Amino acid sequence: MKSLAVVFSCAALFEVAIAQASAWAQCGGVSWTGATTCVTGYTCSYLNAYYSQCIPSTSTVVTTSVASTTTTRSSSSSTGVVTSSSTRSTTSTTVSSTTSSSTAVASGGPRKEVGKLPALGWNTWNAYGGDINETKILNAANAFISLGLKDLGYEYVNIDDCWAQMARVDGKMVPDATKFPNGISGLATTIHNLGLKIGIYSDAGLTTCSGFPGSLNYETVDAETFSGWGIDYLKYDNCNVPSEWNDSGNYADWTLSKSYERYKRMTTALNAVSRPIQYAICNWGNAQVWTWGPQVGHSWRMTGDSSETWSYIQSAITNNANYLDYVGFYGHNDMDMMEIGNGDLTIAEIRTHFAAWAFMKSPILLGTDLSALTAAELAVIKNTELLAFHQDATYGAAAKQYKVTSPPEYYSGQSSKGYHVFIINFTSAASTRTITFSEVPGLAAGVSYKVHDMWTGSDLGTFTGSYSASVASHDTLAVLITTA
Ligand SMILES: *[C@@H]1O[C@H](CO)[C@@H](O)[C@H](O)[C@H]1NC(C)=O
Numbered sequence: 001m002k003s004l005a006v007v008f009s010c011a012a013l014f015e016v017a018i019a020q021a022s023a024w025a026q027c028g029g030v031s032w033t034g035a036t037t038c039v040t041g042y043t044c045s046y047l048n049a050y051y052s053q054c055i056p057s058t059s060t061v062v063t064t065s066v067a068s069t070t071t072t073r074s075s076s077s078s079t080g081v082v083t084s085s086s087t088r089s090t091t092s093t094t095v096s097s098t099t100s101s102s103t104a105v106a107s108g109g110p111r112k113e114v115g116k117l118p119a120l121g122w123n124t125w126n127a128y129g130g131d132i133n134e135t136k137i138l139n140a141a142n143a144f145i146s147l148g149l150k151d152l153g154y155e156y157v158n159i160d161d162c163w164a165q166m167a168r169v170d171g172k173m174v175p176d177a178t179k180f181p182n183g184i185s186g187l188a189t190t191i192h193n194l195g196l197k198i199g200i201y202s203d204a205g206l207t208t209c210s211g212f213p214g215s216l217n218y219e220t221v222d223a224e225t226f227s228g229w230g231i232d233y234l235k236y237d238n239c240n241v242p243s244e245w246n247d248s249g250n251y252a253d254w255t256l257s258k259s260y261e262r263y264k265r266m267t268t269a270l271n272a273v274s275r276p277i278q279y280a281i282c283n284w285g286n287a288q289v290w291t292w293g294p295q296v297g298h299s300w301r302m303t304g305d306s307s308e309t310w311s312y313i314q315s316a317i318t319n320n321a322n323y324l325d326y327v328g329f330y331g332h333n334d335m336d337m338m339e340i341g342n343g344d345l346t347i348a349e350i351r352t353h354f355a356a357w358a359f360m361k362s363p364i365l366l367g368t369d370l371s372a373l374t375a376a377e378l379a380v381i382k383n384t385e386l387l388a389f390h391q392d393a394t395y396g397a398a399a400k401q402y403k404v405t406s407p408p409e410y411y412s413g414q415s416s417k418g419y420h421v422f423i424i425n426f427t428s429a430a431s432t433r434t435i436t437f438s439e440v441p442g443l444a445a446g447v448s449y450k451v452h453d454m455w456t457g458s459d460l461g462t463f464t465g466s467y468s469a470s471v472a473s474h475d476t477l478a479v480l481i482t483t484a
């Protein structure tokens with residue numbers, strides 16, 4: 001297996017070859033601008049609309065069948081909303097009495113000791129790809145403290161793919177001892193001693209996206225291993241699913257799909273271990289995951305992998321705007337990990353990236369070398385008012401479109417502080433935007449409102465009927481509105 005470890009070297013994953021994509025690298029998908037052909041011996045294979053990957057040409061690994069996003073979206077029904085929200089209200093009533101750490105909810109859904117609010121933290125992938133080790137992860141954990149992020153609620157320090165040895169030992173996953181000289185359990189202890197939580201990664205297939213052991217058919221032993229190491233969060237990917245686990249076309253009820261069954265097996269396994277582990281489904285928005293996600297995990301990815309581009313941010317927002325009714329306590333649409341600090345996003349684009357992930361209540365997992373963040377970028381990720389909206393323990397719903405436009409620009413929602421409006425300017429020039437109070441649910445014409453800027457933390461004045469302001473290109477207006 002040593003030679004395989006070289007072939008599948010995760011360091012290679014991080015490089016985006018100009019001419020040809022490297023082994024296991026991305027080679028296509030919505031808004032992908034890199035290479036679309038693979039190095040010799042690998043073939044570019046379609047995984048979903050957002051992600052094609054270079055897999056070995058001779059590989060017997062079969063990727064999951066993918067319902068087209070267009071099909072799945074158009075057939076999304078309001079039934080799913082009713083199901084998921086009734087699941088939530090049933091289970092939330094049991095929360096207060098659910099204090100035993102091993103108590104699973106009656107429905108068999110995800111545990112309720114964790115995951116009420118969208119996760120706030122960091123993950124290795126967007127910063128380092130597979131080129132990870134203990135030092136880099138501890139640096140991020142220490143930066144949470146030195147930069148004041150821990151005090152603002154950032155808590156999860158998550159390991160993505162490429163932490164394991166290529167082969168199981170006695171049926172169990174084993175950490176790569178070079179990358180993790182103290183094992184994952186040693187790292188977990190250090191991170192817990194800092195007052196933070198630690199996440200890990202596996203895959204609902206035979207192997208992970210980078211070729212390391214997957215958890216399909218090993219759900220129980222892997223959940224026990226993770227719990228024993230002190231893991232607090234699991235990201236569960238969707239690569240290398242064997243063909244007998246393919247979904248067979250479209251289902252009227254996607255809880256009958258193989259996808260559901262693969263992910264639900266891990267729910268059952270996690271519910272049986274002593275440690276509460278937050279469960280992040282990562283099946284890239286396939287199989288209408290938002291309709292069954294609340295019964296299975298605490299969050300579910302809505303797209304393929306993010307990229308450090310404005311086009312990805314715009315597409316993730318535009319897509320998720322259609323599914324915000326599925327978001328609530330213990331269940332969150334995941335727009336994928338943050339790209340703040342990566343690429344050449346403008347500060348306006350960074351503001352919109354952060355604001356939209358916050359007001360749509362997506363998990364916010366930073367994905368960069370935190371020590372390299374600029375003061376302006378830090379100010380965005382430390383915005384206390386957006387973080388308060390994201391982490392509001394009283395109001396679980398996302399801000400939603402109150403006025404339908406294409407692309408979707410106008411959102412409103414409620415928090416413990418009052419009503420909020422968020423307006424994104426998706427186009428390429430600044431323009432004046434107006435909040436007409438009678439259009440916003442909860443507000444009315446003929447009432448005087450105090451309008452407060454969530455970016456600067458300052459009051460903008462008292463207004464009746466409407467409030468207007470200039471919104472820069474790709475920027476987001478974010479205001480709190482309370483009765484004057
Ligand atoms: C499973 O899905 C893959 C990828 O879509 C496809 O190539 C393969 O033919 C499918 N296998 C079966 C048995 O349906």
Ligand SMILES: *[C@@H]1O[C@H](CO)[C@@H](O)[C@H](O)[C@H]1NC(C)=O
Nearest residue numbers: 133134135136178179180181
């Ligand atoms: C992790 O990688 C960095 C950068 O390559 C290196 O400086 C550090 O010593 C490595 N740590 C471990 C534990 O391998």
Ligand SMILES: CC(=O)N[C@H]1CO[C@H](CO)[C@@H](O)[C@@H]1O
Nearest residue numbers: 409424425427428429431471
């Ligand atoms: C939300 C917003 O302000 N959108 C505007 C962005 O700028 C263009 C002009 O280029 C306007 O047409 C949009 O209405």
